[in-house]
Amino acid sequence: MKLISSAQTMLEKLKEANKIANQIQGSDIQSFILKKSKDFDAEMLRLVADQWLARNKAKHKLPSWYANPNVIFPPPLSVEQASSEITANYKAQVFVRNFGNAPCADLTGGMGLDSWALSKVTESVTYIEQNPNLAVVARYNFEVLAQNNIEVLNENSELFTQSTTGGVSHQPITNFYIDPHRRDEAKNKVFKIEDCEPNLLSIKHLLENYMVKFSPMLDIKLAIEQLGDNITEVHIVALENEVKELLFISRKSKIESKTSIHCINFLSNNQTQLFTFGYESEEKANIKYSQPSTYIYEPNATILKAGAFKSIAAQYGLAKLAPNSHLYTSAILVENFAGRSFLCEAVCKFDKKEILSKLPTPKANISTRNFPMKPEEIKKKLGLQDGGEYYLFATENMDKQKIVLVCRKAGQA
Template identity: 30%
Template sequence: MKNEATLQFVQLHREDDVNRLAFLGDKNPDVDMPWALAQISGWQTARRKLPSWAACDGLEYPPHLNMEQCSSEPTAIYKASLASRLVGADAAEHGLLVDLTGGFGVDFSWMARAFAHAVYVERNETLCPIAQHNFQQLGLDHVEIHVGDGVAYLQTMPLVPERTTGCSHPLTLIYLDPARRDTYGRKVFGMEDCTPDVVGLCDTLLLRADIVVIKLSPMLDWHEAVRKLKNVSEVHVVSVSNECKELLLVLTREKRPLRVFCVNDGQTFTYCVSGASRPLEGALRASDDALRSSDDASCAPGIVSGRPADASRVMPDEEFHNVSLPTHSPDATPSVLLVPNSSIMKAGCFREIAVAFGVSQISSDAHLYLSNGAVPHFPGRQFRILRITSMNKRDLRQAFQGVSQANIAVRHFPLTADALRRRLKLKDGGSLYVFATTIGKDHRLILTEKLVAP
């Protein structure tokens, strides 16, 4: 327990500039300045990243690197909902959670509430007492702390028996968030390069748990991860505010059909995968509904929130490059441009989106969609099309007459956004959006404004 002077200093200065406070050490000899500065910096990070923790007095924060590497509150809450759905209601009375890579304990603290007993394992001796203190402050009195290597602890866990009718063995879920830095502190992304190596541990994990949840880098190709691991039943691509944050893989003891969840804030698009990687079915539901759904929940082809999609409007691959977007003929063009969110882009489920929502891709490389009206629940942004133009100077002059500012995005286009902005002599920002793309051999600019979707 720190002395009163240190605690008062933290409380008094927690909104101040940490770099400036570092020079006040000589004026405050009774203050443990390194610890105080770590708490102030940690609280300031938590206010942005973990607001409910920042609002809780008495929590202790780790060094800066651990704060930056820990999960954000929205992603931790998502994992808690995922774990709760995977293990079911009985886990609150009999379930066991084992986090082999505890870290600061953010993910663990949220997931642990769904289990009768939870074990936190962390080899960093500095983090363990901090986590233990925080768990007590958060009211988690059913958790167990182990200081040591997660792989070593895994080897001590009993084998999970095959489940039969009347089996009383508690349901066990193991969670891992492998460290994505090598011994020199450099970032790594391959699963085998992370610590621990989940590819090498896959068999051992599935012998000692009913369910395994692995958090991986969002940079990783999920198809490759599924190929290297065993019995992957779910892939979760998790985005917050349209920024891809995490890739979660769920492994189960028995092999199940693979389902992919594309998550962005309060919305989830999910589809089933058949064979090696070819998705068959797509459906959209709110995140909470998707998480509460059972493992055999309906994922019927072309069903969106219970409404059949018009699959006839989906263009086959051979027609993607033959779409004609006429210029200066508003009545002859679709009225809405749809731009998928980052989780859809990461998952690569472009045809599944077209089938589920009955919309058409502009081309197989642009990943932009067209519709004759607003599309309810579309997982992405929607824009009202104002004009479509070629790159011909006369057409550009006519299309952009009176336009001095716009947001520019390029998809499958020979110029960068900055180069195109200079060509068009436009300032960045404003309420207009320009999407530049290529259809066949023709370059097109689509001038739009954001549409508030129903």
């Protein structure tokens, strides 16, 4: 990569700022800035503060990068918005399972986390980034992280797809990773495929195989329709029940006639919740409806995002409370449910006196499903505080009656 002098100068400043930030990790950054305001210029103080804050944000999100004191981080907001190490490694595993370990290209390099993860499971990665500052820092980070099979190119990704003949190994590249930029010229968030940069719809015909990451806001079925018949898999990825990204796998030599939907929720206790289904089976699934029984189940956020409302009941042998409530029930506890499981201690009408008579504490965690009031409104009406071991689900039953379920987590009774 041909270095741009201004980018190289910025790298040297960042290296110095990172060195200082590491020396003061245990200190208060605001106190340091006030104390050193005469020793450093404003730009260096800002860079030190950025490295200090970004490194703190990366401690749990990017543990391998955090552990290396020489790694330079992008601004704190970029670290906050970047993939976590756990999701980057998951993407790399899905990528190699679908496409093998042949040389690949990351068309939207950014800070380089995804390129780094891919480089650990493939022969080589060609990192493409049109921002010279990002490209220079990424190359430096790959060197200090000892990932020597990544080639850094400072160029436009769309031009690269039109002219590429090979990466590090000089073999033709047929496998691509893309994480389109989701901000418009006014820096407002966008999520439609055609509004992102690069616009995958305009270059997908140039890509033999690809994995693309999109915003959790994207309509999955519409995206499959737009991207075409070669989409083999969709992955909805969540961290601690918050959906972080949608992944679409496209293979030119698609063999499967159906697209499989994979829901994965990484939990804080190093456990994962996995659920796989297809939209064809979702449409055909026959499920039962029931009044609340002994146990209540709340699917995790990936399943709700995917729309697996009938498939989750069919696969676990559960009954649904109502067509639009998305809560489920059974008489016997189902183990390893992809979500949360509760013991139902009472089923109440939406009546303050009745509900409070079933609660031995003024605290409860309130959720609503297909209910006309918000949790905050219910909490105020009932005079409850947040927290505690009890969970109230305000919902609708199969007879379209408004009810409140008084529950505790299964196993706490």
